[in-house]
Amino acid sequence: MARTDTASPQGAPPGHATGEIVFRFACAAAATFLLAALAGVIISLFIGGLPAFREFGFGFLTSTTWNPVTEVYGAAGPIAGTLITAFLSLLIALPLALGVAVFLVEFCPARISGSIAIAVELLAGIPSIVYGMWGLFVLAPWFAAHVQMPIAMHVDPDTFLGKLLGGTPNGANIFTASLILAIMILPYMAAVFRELFLTVPPQVREAAYGLGCTPFEVIRAVVIPYVRRGMIGVVMLGLGRALGETMAVTFIIGNAHGFPHSLFDSGSTIASTVANEFAEATSDMHTSALIALGFLLFVITFVVLAFARLLLREAKV
């Protein structure tokens, strides 16, 4: 929050003092505005979702029914889809982003690093709907033909692996959605990891190399511990983006309500459900249930970020 005890520099001319006061108020106003906007969003989402929360109570969180005809709504399917895709995409993107960043900082010859950096920026700049269309028209058919079909033909559907990898072979599923999400969060994470690694003082690294460490040992024992707090922040940033991503997921997840039964099963996320149904929701309860979903996404994101703060505090010690 804005600090109130900021003193203006002593002995400054009076004109400067007025400037300081204006500056302080401007900053305080910006901070207040941000808090007010945040509070406004969450309060209006809660009020909008209240009819649904009242009607379905705690069952709204646990029921997998989503039936606009009978006006019975439950959010368990979209919640599960949101959490699974977000964490799965993180699982895929994290090692890749680390790899990219370490390569750029430690091993990459200068003339290649420029073009890789541009490629990373390009990936970050592509709008999500383009990823969605690419996923729908290119990735999904390829995945169906070269991954799902061979699995469907060679893995016994009654084994654990068969159950985990079951589903309609057309590439629109939880896993491909996570893959698209991973590609989308990768550039952000890689770019920030790279910046973080560059903050490690060269003397420390040179000292480690001087002691005879290999590059892997330097990364593991010197660089990563030095930037661990920042890394957790990066992971949470990626996770936050994956939780809320809408258009790309809507195109490729298959949009089946209810709980996904396998990794290659169609599902839905909170964001994709809202995007799909909000424009055509005619009944008040339907609208309310969708706003309630928005509120839940807000809460989930908040919990994730609060968890990140907690990890940061532990990492400080």
Add this chain to the structure above:
Amino acid sequence: MFKTFVAAIGGLAIASTAAAADISGAGATFPAPVYAKWAEAYKAQTGIGLNYQAIGSGGGIKQIKAKTVDFGASDKPLKPDELAAAGLYQFPTVVGGVVPVMNLPGIRPGQIKLSGALLGDIFLGKVTRWNAPQIAALNRGVPLPNLPITVVHRSDGSGTSFLFTSYLAMKNPAWASQVGASDSVQWPTGLGGKGNDGVAAFVKQTTGAIGYVEYAYAKQNRSTYALMQNKAGKFVAPAAPAFAAAAASAPWLRSPGNYILLLDQPSPAAWPITGATFILVYRNQPNPADGAQVLKFFEWGYNKGDGLAASLDYVPLPANVKGLLKKQWARSVTAGGKPVYVAK
């Protein structure tokens, strides 16, 4: 830099003064292309433009109720009691059809015959293979592949889904009791694609898939479509004359509030999954000039827009229905007790 900025502001000011006389509307995405074509030609003739936002039928109903637009547009007609409660009047503009499309190797468009009841069983997940006896019974002599059926439906709420599920509910009692009819329903099986494009893409990519799209998409993508059995027991192909036949045989005069679904009409030539798209305006116009503009625009569309509609694969309303509706406007849309529109 400053000059460009001033020029831009000036341009905006001019645009907004010109827009003052324009008609504003919002709603269904399905008729948006035809309204856009009509608006272009209408503006060239009269100088009055149309600002139509294709935000979906549900959005159109919300916007007209909130009085932020001159008219709302919906693929799903409002029931007479809903109309009365909101003080609205509705009328149809153009007709279209919903077509089951599939991905079956070795099967030509129109080679597979389906009935409404069977389509319901397929979408319920009861019939799961293409060579199931129920499908074979309707398609003697057709080499049906031994493929699992993948159902593809719309993921977004849609007037197309409303027509399709309403039709299934009419023909299949199990569908009516277990799923029902709406813009979005709880689909018992299958996966959802976003928009007609999404459904078309998933059907194209999945061998053994069946989905449903608006006629224009099926035609433009040269999709493998099914012949559907209509109320008269005939198997018909989806095409403009079949939609027109459905529109012509519908009971327009006996439908209070123009609440009319063109599904499963009795004509032997009728395509069974036909539907009209509707315009919503206030019965008692807050601003008579705006109300008159809206009706004049659609009068122009009725009189001169048939060719433009047909070029986009929409079917115009039958001439007698248009005449009837124009007479209705004079009675039903008023401002302070006086009609805002005079039928010619």
